[in-house]
Amino acid sequence: MNKYEVKDMALAPSGHRKIEWVKANMPLLSALEKEFEVTKPFEGIKISLSIHMEAKTAYLCKVLAAGGAILSATGSNVLSTQDDVAAALADDGISIFAIHGADQETYNRHIEMCLEQKSNIIIDDGGDLVSMLHNERPDLAEEVWGGCEETTTGIIRLRAMEKEGALKFPMVAVNDADCKHLFDNRYGTGQSVWDSIMRNTNLIVAGKTVVVAGYGWCSRGIAMRAASLGAQVIVTEIDPIKAMEAKMDGHSVMTMGQAAPLGDIFVTATGCAGTIRMEHMEKMKNMAILANAGHFNVEIDMQALEEQAVSKKEMRNNIMGYTLKNGNTVNVLAEGRLVNIAAADGHPAEIMDLSFAVQAMSAMYIKDNYKNLENRVIDVSAEIDDVIARRKLAAWGIEIDTLTEEQEKYLNSWKL
Structure with a gap:
């Protein structure tokens, strides 16, 4: 049994x-x-x-x-x-x-x-x-x-x-x-993260500035979908190659410290702890929205936020508002956990x-x-x-071409 x-x-x-x-x-x-x-x-x-x-x-x-x-x-x-x-x-x-x-x-x-x-x-x-x-x-x-x-x-x-x-x-x-990773991480994360953010906030994405932390395959999908929804996208990175990719994909690239005062919505997907820290949250706009799309709830420093916020209250289901010492409120989705599945259907x-x-x-x-x-x-x-x-x-009912015998020979030969 x-x-x-x-x-x-x-x-x-x-x-x-x-x-x-x-x-x-x-x-x-x-x-x-x-x-x-x-x-x-x-x-x-x-x-x-x-x-x-x-x-x-x-x-x-x-x-x-x-x-x-x-x-x-x-x-x-x-x-x-x-x-x-x-x-x-x-x-x-x-x-x-x-x-x-x-x-x-x-x-x-x-x-x-x-x-x-x-x-x-x-x-x-x-x-x-x-x-x-x-x-x-x-x-x-x-x-x-x-x-x-x-x-x-x-x-x-x-x-x-x-x-x-x-x-x-x-x-x-x-x-x-x-x-x-080419499909789940990019297209799956891209769609499910924004599904979660939109259904939980009931706010428009178009016209907002979205800050995406990281530019791996998950972050690429998040940034791509944010742009397609009409947002201006800022990417933060530590890898110079990925930062160049983000730039050539049409996004702005800067440090989190530079992006913090500009963003309306922040999404982390780095796999690393402390991606958004108190030093960043203290610079954010009043009512900024923070969401994590990494596996563990360490990318947003929730411990520091819990300790240093003046007060907190539930703003909506799955959204906790934290009022900081400067009087501004930052709103965290799903306790800083994996937002697309902790607060939606994945x-x-x-x-x-x-x-x-x-x-x-x-x-x-x-x-x-x-x-x-x-x-x-x-x-x-x-x-x-x-x-x-x-x-x-x-x-899907899709057929693709196959190589002819001559093409196979051409691709496997080093002689012209």
Whole structure:
């Protein structure tokens, strides 16, 4: 029997409806589910997942379960968990430990409960499973073959562990796959961040000055969509190459100190702590809006804001206003947590169809190859990217050209 800890099992029918909706819009995962039901590639294999517990990730769980996996799942962010979706998974017989708004102690306990089955494969989003297995409960890592990491922040942590020789098992960098970061990070984040900001503030974006911290793939998408909505975009960066890219993409580029008095809306997506600090917030306009699109709630210095603000009050659902000593108020969305999923529904289903197809196929790669893999961060193979891209195009009804024999010969010859 499955074990679970969710808020209310009576919410399950609502969760089932959400999962059915995304399933209808995720053709890659739907095809994999049908394939897995026949081939059972994960029969008897224990998989633990730490993911944003909402409908699209729930469907990934169901696809893996269809392949015979013994699943145990938890949330990767206390505000991204949707209680009805968690209840639906429990109703489907999956061991799930996730409650929206859980305190840190409960969150950590859920991660530990998720790992107690001593899994063979882990699927992580941000690195909390890996952290628990390496720091608090190394005894639970004895049967781990390897795993997959979903997001930029988690891969940063993994590469640091690999560099120090601390990584105990191989991890596939799912985030770095072309079918993930070029689409999920750019188009998914670009749309979902502005969906969240607009639905929570009910304010227009056109005519405003938007400051985007960072210019990686997530930030590119955020800046691109802000500009398409009519905003003037300022980008802050520490990387000179990315700063040049932002400039040539038509955005202004400056330091956060220079941008602070100019912005109406600030969005961070750097993967680094302290991107917006008190020294910046003290320069901001009255009623400036701050949102974080990075995985962890460290990019906006919330601790300093909580300590130094004169007062705070809830302005709207998911918006807390902090009045500073200078009399100005800054408004923070979703407690400074991942705004697109802590205060909205996350990326569109069609985008996550790509990302989770990469996850499922990378888990299969670990299962088939773990005996020959070193304890390091592994790139997703070009073959996996190619298969997923071709399947997605076919689902869209799109055909592309193929090389002729003469073209193949030309491209593989060094002679004119």
